[in-house]
Amino acid sequence: MIKKLGLDKVNKIMTVADRVVVVLVILISLSMIVLTPKVITKEVDAAKEVVVTTDNEEVYRHELLETEELERIEFDFSFEGEQYQGVLKMKDGEVRLDRLNKEISPLPIHHDMGWISQPYQIIVSMPIKMVVTVEAVQETETEQDIDVMTF
Known part of the structure; x- marks a missing residue:
């Protein structure tokens, strides 16, 4: 089944550095979903x-x-x-x-x-x-x- 999806070819082409970059991009993207609203708005105690x-x-x-x-x-x-x-x-x-x-x-x-x-x-x-x-x-x-x- 892996051969049908072509994942074995992707694994041969991707180096360890490529995998690290992909994981970092995903983690940064997910963290920005949580952090962006908090960075944009200032937390004030105002009414x-x-x-x-x-x-x-x-x-x-x-x-x-x-x-x-x-x-x-x-x-x-x-x-x-x-x-x-x-x-x-x-x-x-x-x-x-x-x-x-x-x-x-x-x-x-x-x-x-x-x-x-x-x-x-x-x-x-x-x-x-x-x-x-x-x-x-x-x-x-x-x-x-x-x-x-x-x-």
């Missing part, structure tokens, strides 16, 4: 907000709650001239979009995306172009944040 947008327009914004009890937060949005209601569930600093109306989002993919808590994570409902993200709250610049002023 976070949940932002819901529909068709690139902000529909709702709420502080991300760190409660131990499940919080249910309702928000209104419109789609094709009709009013609908969405539900965000928050617990332990994570948020989840509850199942939307089957008329506007037939498949529950957005609900199956689960809980998010970091800015690089998103929840998407494609039929209505709804996106739920987590954003770090930007502090306003004060005089203490300014080192030097020049004129």
Whole structure:
């Protein structure tokens, strides 16, 4: 069976150095999957907000709650001239979009995306172009944040 796959020819052609390079490339690729989100986002202790947008327009914004009890937060949005209601569930600093109306989002993919808590994570409902993200709250610049002023 090995001869059918041609693996014996590949083994004859590849040297030990070739195998080491292949293994290193695979290990580096797999490690970047884990490390990239952590390198891109800065871990800050600042407050976070949940932002819901529909068709690139902000529909709702709420502080991300760190409660131990499940919080249910309702928000209104419109789609094709009709009013609908969405539900965000928050617990332990994570948020989840509850199942939307089957008329506007037939498949529950957005609900199956689960809980998010970091800015690089998103929840998407494609039929209505709804996106739920987590954003770090930007502090306003004060005089203490300014080192030097020049004129």
